[in-house]
Amino acid sequence: MSSTPSSSSVSSSASDATSTDTIVLGGGCFWCTEAVFDRVQGVVDVESGYSNGQVARPTYEQVCTGRTGAVEVVKVTFDPSAITLRELLEIFFVIHDPTTLNRQGNDVGTQYRSGIYTTRDDQREVAQDVIREIGASGTYRSPIVTEVVPLADYSTAEAYHQDYFLQHPNQGYCAFVVGPKVEKFQKTFAARVKG
Numbered sequence: 001m002s003s004t005p006s007s008s009s010v011s012s013s014a015s016d017a018t019s020t021d022t023i024v025l026g027g028g029c030f031w032c033t034e035a036v037f038d039r040v041q042g043v044v045d046v047e048s049g050y051s052n053g054q055v056a057r058p059t060y061e062q063v064c065t066g067r068t069g070a071v072e073v074v075k076v077t078f079d080p081s082a083i084t085l086r087e088l089l090e091i092f093f094v095i096h097d098p099t100t101l102n103r104q105g106n107d108v109g110t111q112y113r114s115g116i117y118t119t120r121d122d123q124r125e126v127a128q129d130v131i132r133e134i135g136a137s138g139t140y141r142s143p144i145v146t147e148v149v150p151l152a153d154y155s156t157a158e159a160y161h162q163d164y165f166l167q168h169p170n171q172g173y174c175a176f177v178v179g180p181k182v183e184k185f186q187k188t189f190a191a192r193v194k195g
Contacts, residue, residue: 002063026115027096035165042083099142
């Protein structure tokens with residue numbers, strides 16, 4: 001396993017008023033997660049990728065075997081003056097089921113695990129606080145199994161995975177799995193939808 005990327009390659013300092021920040025999230029198939037966060041006001045960029053596995057720069061085919069340990073993730077770059085990490089995580093916990101281990105719906109395997117991959121201690125603390133609050137709220141009947149761990153081995157997914165829902169909205173999986181998650185986000189967080 002290669003070393004954790006430097007914070008300059010994955011995350012910008014939130015102290016600069018004009019800077020962006022980055023968080024990496026795993027919430028099942030990255031097509032779903034990317035499609036939602038692409039529509040969030042304050043999000044500057046979303047990139048599908050792989051992280052936290054034992055194989056450097058794995059391919060999609062390798063990740064699908066479940067033997068790389070890698071998780072399908074999205075790297076979300078956002079403007080912290082427009083949306084906070086806490087607000088992004090609140091959206092994240094509504095658009096996927098954080099109580100199913102290594103599974104989202106019919107997508108089964110360690111590559112679909114729920115995870116928040118951090119580059120700084122303050123990100124970890126916010127993530128743990130949000131998980132505690134959601135757990136205490138009774139929103140879910142089962143315990144939250146989302147892992148909160150340092151980001152390791154991030155690599156960008158193949159070009160054909162980027163903006164997949166935007167390019168293929170009528171493809172079966174997109175119509176029946178991705179589309180409903182986008183609609184749920186738009187209904188639940190109407191004020192957060194990009195104009």
